[in-house]
Amino acid sequence: MQNHLRTFVLLAALTAIFVGVGYLIGGPTGMAIAFLLGATMNFVSYWNADKIVLKMYGAREVDPATPEPLLANYVADVHDLAQRAGLPRPKVYVIDSDQPNAFATGRDPEHAAVAATVGLLRMLDRREIRGVMAHELAHVKNRDTLTMTVTATIAGAIGALANFALFFGGNDRERPGGIIGTLALMILAPMAAALVQMAISRGREYQADAGGAAISGDAQALASALQKIDAHARGIVNLTAERNPATGQMFIINPLSGRGADNLFSTHPATHNRVEALMRLAGRAPPIVTRRGETAVPITRARRGPWG
Numbered sequence: 001m002q003n004h005l006r007t008f009v010l011l012a013a014l015t016a017i018f019v020g021v022g023y024l025i026g027g028p029t030g031m032a033i034a035f036l037l038g039a040t041m042n043f044v045s046y047w048n049a050d051k052i053v054l055k056m057y058g059a060r061e062v063d064p065a066t067p068e069p070l071l072a073n074y075v076a077d078v079h080d081l082a083q084r085a086g087l088p089r090p091k092v093y094v095i096d097s098d099q100p101n102a103f104a105t106g107r108d109p110e111h112a113a114v115a116a117t118v119g120l121l122r123m124l125d126r127r128e129i130r131g132v133m134a135h136e137l138a139h140v141k142n143r144d145t146l147t148m149t150v151t152a153t154i155a156g157a158i159g160a161l162a163n164f165a166l167f168f169g170g171n172d173r174e175r176p177g178g179i180i181g182t183l184a185l186m187i188l189a190p191m192a193a194a195l196v197q198m199a200i201s202r203g204r205e206y207q208a209d210a211g212g213a214a215i216s217g218d219a220q221a222l223a224s225a226l227q228k229i230d231a232h233a234r235g236i237v238n239l240t241a242e243r244n245p246a247t248g249q250m251f252i253i254n255p256l257s258g259r260g261a262d263n264l265f266s267t268h269p270a271t272h273n274r275v276e277a278l279m280r281l282a283g284r285a286p287p288i289v290t291r292r293g294e295t296a297v298p299i300t301r302a303r304r305g306p307w308g
Contacts, residue, residue, distance in 0.1 A: 014154040015039075021158060038154075045150040050105040050113055053247060057240050059093035059115045070121055077130050078114055078137075085137050085215045090114050099236040100124070100229045103250040104136035104145050112140040123232060124225050131212060131222030132229075135252055138211030144204050148250045155246035209274055210281065219282040223275045229253045230271040 015038040022034020045052075062071045064079070075092045082089050090106065093115035100120035106112035114136045121129060139145055209226075213219035230253050241248050241255035248256045254268045 011150060011154070014151060014158065018154065018158050041154060045154060046107060046146070049150050050107065050111070050145070053103075053105055053250065054093060054113065054115065056244060056247070057095050057097075057115070059095050061091055061093050063092070073126060074116065074121055074129060074133075077126070078133050081130060081134050081137055081215055085134075085141055087112070087137060087141055090137070090140060094118060094121070097238060097240075099233050099238045099255060101233060101238070101251045101253055101255050102132050102136055103148075103252065104139045105148070105250065106140065107146045108143065109140050112145060114140075119232075119236065120229065123228060127218060127221040128225035128228070130216050131218055131225050132252060134216035134218075135208050135212030135222060137215055138208040139204075141211060141215075142204070142207060144208065147204075151246075151249075205269055206274065206277060209278055213278060213281050219278045223278040223282070226253065226271050226274055226278075 015035075018038040018041075019031055019034045022037075023031035026033070062075055064072060064075050066072050066075065071094060074094070078092050079089050087109050090104070090109075090112035091114075093113055095115055095117045097117040098119040099117055100123045102114070102116040102120055104112060104114045114133060116129070116132070120132065124132065139148070209222060212222055216222065233253050233255060234257070237257065238255040241251070242257070245256055248254050249268070253271065
């Protein structure tokens with residue numbers, strides 16, 4: 001019930017911003033048009049936001065019959081973790097990107113999908129991949145995926161509409177606030193949409209980390225994976241994410257450049273805070289990270305797991 005209420009409030013806030021942008025662009029007529037567009041977008045996003053995001057990132061579905069051992073293990077582990085979590089098997093996708101990252105999407109556990117980049121599958125060991133996918137399945141179990149995908153779609157639309165305000169807003173008489181109001185709109189509307197997203201993002205990531213550790217039974221592996229992803233993702237540009245920044249909050253680590261700390265506009269908690277929380281769950285001290293972004297002591301070898 002709390003998750004459904006949270007989704008409703010979030011959608012209502014984003015829709016209100018969208019309608020407000022319409023009013024500032026075209027007055028009452030613009031507001032009415034924006035309201036209709038917002039209502040249509042909410043409906044379409046609820047049913048199709050996952051497909052939109054997967055297509056945006058060029059994700060391709062994989063299954064256990066794939067001849068590539070790396071992908072076959074990936075799919076098998078997702079299915080095993082889903083069974084452990086008491087979830088239906090999600091669809092499994094891979095994204096052809098060198099940046100190590102992953103996300104989950106779908107309106108509910110029965111229509112869920114998880115996606116990992118090729119960069120992540122190649123960089124992490126199997127235990128760490130399991131830790132990452134357990135985190136994503138925790139999002140599915142918590143029903144965060146609907147919130148993430150729908151808000152990404154609507155927030156992106158708000159940013160696009162605000163950018164077009166100066167060119168498609170009619171004459172100054174039709175614009176409440178005139179040209180100054182329109183310029184303010186172009187800056188403030190995307191910021192407001194971003195703040196709505198931030199309102200729940202950080203707490204959601206901590207919850208998914210804890211839930212993922214419970215599903216996989218290996219908090220250390222997820223902590224190690226987060227460190228490696230964070231260190232390497234910074235140096236690899238995700239062009240699709242940069243063009244669609246509203247989708248950045250869906251990923252396990254922010255795929256956008258320049259977002260390393262817990263500041264006002266960061267969609268994710270600082271990675272070292274997440275690692276410390278996970279290591280407390282594991283009953284161990286946080287690992288030491290070298291300047292190259294690798295653990296000085298490979299923490300995934302410190303505890304025996306199913307693959308070592």
